[in-house]
Amino acid sequence: MVTFHARYTFLQMMNVNAVTLDGVRVRLEPMRRDHLGALAEVAFHPAVWRWMPSDVKNEAELLAWIDQALDQQARGWALPWVTWSKAENRIVGTTRFMDINPQHHGLEIGSTWITPACQRSGVNVEAKYLQLRHAFEDLGALRVAFKTHHNNVQSQTAIAALGAKQEGVFRNHMIMPDGSIRHTVWFSITREDWPEVKARLEERMQAAAKMKV
Helix, strand or coil, X not given: CCCHHXXXXXXXXXXXXXXXXXXXXXXXXXXXXXXXXXXXXXXXXXXXXXXXXXXXXXXHHHHHHHHHHHHHHHCCCCEEXXXXXXXXXXXEEEEEEEEEEHHHCEEEEEEEEECHHHCCCCHHHHHHHHHHHHHHHHCCCCEEEEEEECCCHHHHHHHHHHCCEEEEEEEEEEECCCCCEEEEEEEEEECCCHHHHHHHHHHHXXXXXXXXX
């Protein structure tokens, strides 16, 4: 016999499936193993992994990183994408939903990196817009989180510029590949924040598009 609580929990769960998110400048394609070659062309700049809890130096390590992401997807914990730049006509990075919590309608956007040549190009802003819109409008998320290294001021500034609110710092949260201690700065956007955040991001993308004309 299905209890009221079990039935309610089931009805409230998000249905997170692999999906392509297509924008004006960016297309987010579900990550596959055969993306290895394209990712290897842009993944090994030192700046890509500087603040990440992983340090990927070669194709073997990159393949292991991809396989870990796909394993987490199979378990329902993550949804990884490769980031395709339409202007560059190539894959320029990756991003993902992670720490997916269907019962409580929460997830994190993270493991995001873009080749330095495409930073500040509008690619990341539109990618985040596509992810946030999918999370809130298609999946019914209540909260989307972001986290970053305490010394990664560029990332903190970019996350705040999206409209996310800083929530606090997890002290001594991670040991980095070089043995240093990372404190993690947390941000979030909630369902209540989303209409204002969406409008601001759309204005920002429209202004950037006019500057390109």
